[in-house]
């Protein structure tokens with residue numbers, strides 16, 4: 067599909083540009099119409115494709131070319147099983163032929179700096195964030211490439227619920243942690259285009275403005291509910307709040323955000339090589 071109007075209607079329920087005449091490049095339409103995949107066939111991903119994927123990940127922009135990330139593939143069956151057991155209801159993620167961990171990595175450059183005879187003095191918040199951004203950009207670059215091959219993907223932040231166990235399983239040293247997992251494989255389900263917030267909320271011209279939040283939110287909730295009503299089984303914290311009157315996006319994210327998650331994260335990082343100063 068290279069028809070921008072159709073693509074925008076699928077993503078936002080409407081389109082805002084008055085005069086859409088231009089055909090758009092295939093990779094742009096592929097990005098606008100993408101969707102995560104959570105069911106994969108058993109078919110392997112060839113070594114050539116894998117090699118191309120790693121190259122795309124490494125071709126992403128990286129802060130000062132510091133390349134403060136690593137990518138770990140979990141291919142050992144025993145380790146896949148161990149991680150699947152940790153992830154419980156997300157165990158399907160390890161059924162994909164490829165499961166990556168995208169790692170923020172400040173360690174490698176610490177070693178290099180010391181090897182070159184200098185003292186490393188940048189174990190701080192800024193470099194923590196740079197490492198996370200580098201890792202995230204490399205993951206996104208790989209995602210676009212994987213989807214160009216026709217592969218399906220799903221990022222997995224659930225790995226951050228089990229940092230200590232995954233550190234031991236994958237022998238991650240201090241200064242290295244997974245920002246997310248990424249399942250990659252041949253899709254065994256149809257992708258769904260998940261509606262996004264109106265660009266009026268996300269895209270600002272010259273000055274930030276949040277005047278239209280409520281108005282736009284109502285429209286978005288309606289659109290999301292029409293396409294993708296959230297069933298009770300997928301609603302957050304039903305045990306605390308009961309089933310939602312309407313399974314809308316805003317109800318669900320508000321419930322999610324009302325309960326603290328991963329409260330030990332900064333402590334874990336501080337004990338594992340990130341000073342966060």
Ligand SMILES: Cc1cc2nc3c(=O)[nH]c(=O)nc-3n(C[C@H](O)[C@H](O)[C@H](O)COP(=O)(O)O)c2cc1C
Nearest residue numbers: 100101102156220221222223224225246258259260
């Ligand atoms: C950093 C990150 C972590 C994610 N973690 C999970 C996860 O643990 N489990 C899951 O099912 N989906 C996960 N996702 C996928 C999101 O749920 C998905 O991208 C979002 O619902 C929008 O759907 P779409 O990707 O199909 O457009 C994650 C996505 C990102 C970017």
